[in-house]
Amino acid sequence: MDINLFDGLEDLGLGDMMDVSIFGDDGGKKVAELQEEAMLIDKSYECFVCSSDFKCKTVRSGKAKLLSTDTDLRQKYEGIEPLKYDIVACPECGFAAATRFFNPLSPGQVKLIREKISANYKKQEGEKSLIDFDEAIKRYKLALANTVVKKGPDSEKAYICLRAGWLCRSYAEEIASASVRDDEKYKSIKALEDEFLKGAYEGFVNSRNNEIFPICGMDKATVDYLVACLACRFGFYDVSAKVISTLLSSSSVPPRVKDRARDLKEELMHKVKS
Numbered sequence: 343m344d345i346n347l348f349d350g351l352e353d354l355g356l357g358d359m360m361d362v363s364i365f366g367d368d369g370g371k372k373v374a375e376l377q378e379e380a381m382l383i384d385k386s387y388e389c390f391v392c393s394s395d396f397k398c399k400t401v402r403s404g405k406a407k408l409l410s411t412d413t414d415l416r417q418k419y420e421g422i423e424p425l426k427y428d429i430v431a432c433p434e435c436g437f438a439a440a441t442r443f444f445n446p447l448s449p450g451q452v453k454l455i456r457e458k459i460s461a462n463y464k465k466q467e468g469e470k471s472l473i474d475f476d477e478a479i480k481r482y483k484l485a486l487a488n489t490v491v492k493k494g495p496d497s498e499k500a501y502i503c504l505r506a507g508w509l510c511r512s513y514a515e516e517i518a519s520a521s522v523r524d525d526e527k528y529k530s531i532k533a534l535e536d537e538f539l540k541g542a543y544e545g546f547v548n549s550r551n552n553e554i555f556p557i558c559g560m561d562k563a564t565v566d567y568l569v570a571c572l573a574c575r576f577g578f579y580d581v582s583a584k585v586i587s588t589l590l591s592s593s594s595v596p597p598r599v600k601d602r603a604r605d606l607k608e609e610l611m612h613k614v615k616s
């Protein structure tokens with residue numbers, strides 16, 4: 343016979359407790375969640391569209407320990423994915439932007455966001471103690487929609503797409519390491535990573551031609567390197583080879599970027615051969 347330790351609580355109006363697991367579904371996960379929570383603090387904002395005051399979680403500076411950097415510059419941290427907390431979203435009106443771009447708007451942009459976002463936006467509850475990957479992906483999509491509506495520059499769209507793609511990679515890694523792997527979810531998240539990174543590629547190619555550096559806090563060499571990297575990923579080998587050779591032959595490119603460009607060149611040659 344199954345005995346439920348919460349049996350009888352329904353008399354106190356707490357019938358919902360019958361379905362609650364005492365130690366959580368996965369003990370390890372709970373500890374990980376507590377560790378993540380300890381790395382976060384609330385930050386207060388005033389919305390540039392509706393003037394509401396609201397709070398968003400942000401990673402305490404110096405708390406996340408860097409573990410590694412991928413070829414496309416995505417950084418991996420111990421015990422937390424800081425990208426989950428890098429979108430500031432107003433729960434009242436739906437205005438959202440990447441932290442770096444959460445800046446005052448022109449009256450025309452406020453009008454556009456009110457008409458095309460806020461008018462249909464369903465008000466959200468206050469900030470939760472943690473943001474999960476699905477919620478974080480939703481926020482990146484909302485920030486991207488806001489950037490399109492406010493007619494933001496291509497670099498801002500590319501920046502959001504790049505980081506959303508990295509976030510998806512991180513999510514897929516979590517799914518792959520779970521004790522029971524959800525293959526369908528894994529595939530759909532990897533497909534979403536590709537879509538976001540394609541957006542990043544297109545946006546950075548455009549902004550390289552039309553905008554003044556630095557772009558999103560990155561110098562020209564770094565943006566060029568990213569373009570070469572993404573071109574290699576999506577099979578635009580000629581573009582990738584051309585950008586890499588320009589980087590390697592330029593005297594103004596910093597050695598750290600040249601080192602990465604050399605590694606990328608090897609990867610590219612390997613891909614072309616196979």
Ligand SMILES: [Zn+2]
Pocket residue numbers: 389390391392393394432433434435436437
């Ligand atoms: Zn607002």
